[in-house]
Amino acid sequence: QSVLTQPPSASGTPGQRVTISCSGSSSNIGSIYVYWYQQLPGAAPKLLIYRSNQRPSGVPDRISGSKSGTSASLAISGLRSEDEADYYCVAWDDRLSGWVFGGGTKLTVL
Amino acid sequence: QVQLQESGPGLVKPSQTLSLTCTVSGGSISSGSYYWNWIRQPAGKGLEWIGRIYTSGSTNYNPSLKSRVTILLDTSKNQFSLKLSSVTAADTAAYYCAREYEPQNYFDLWGQGPLVTVST
Secondary structure: OOOOEOOOOEEEOOOOOOEEEEEOOOOOOOOEEEEEEEEOOOOOOOOEEOOOOEEEOOOOEEEEEEEEOOOEEEEOOOHHOOOOOOOOEEEEEOOOOOOEEEEEEEEEEE | OOOOOOOHHHHHHHHHOOEEEEEOOOOOOOOOEEEEEEEEEEEOOOOEEEEEOOOOOOEEEEEOOOEEEEEEEEOOEEEEEEEEOOOHHHHEEEEEEEEEEEEOOEEEEEEOOOEEEEEE
């Protein structure tokens, strides 16, 4: 049971916009930033979004993040086949004094 | 270019101690503002944070693993290490070392994440 809650799966067709949600509590998402990582099969995770809505260099602007209260979302527009991967939300938890992960969302491009 | 590389046994017997080392190449482990983390992932499952150590030597551990985990920094070898004691089959996972960039607090560098199996 993960501290942060994500839907196990999401899907969309090429060109569509999909969103992945991440629900937490006042000790994590509600009090601090959310981070999003993409993990392709057999690879280490890659940073997509930091501090809830900031993109590192190299991440296209069709990928965006947002946060409201104790929930956060990752949005991917103009869906492409190469977006098919697992996506994880992460936040620092003040009560646990550690990083907590969502269970991951498997995105399928139909 | 800084890189991380995990090393250690791929097979550990139940009740024994899992030991992994992460070697930092292309840069000094003690320069800059970084936390050095261990994260694991059972096959087909999600990521679990194990713990981290700062360049000062201070540590944070996952409360669910804290009684069994030790993370150490060896600046002379440019390495940091993980020891997980009293392992069971539930500890079988890919183990990643990862660098956390302190000002922005994101994991910007990862190792390859070798699989460690706990079995007789």
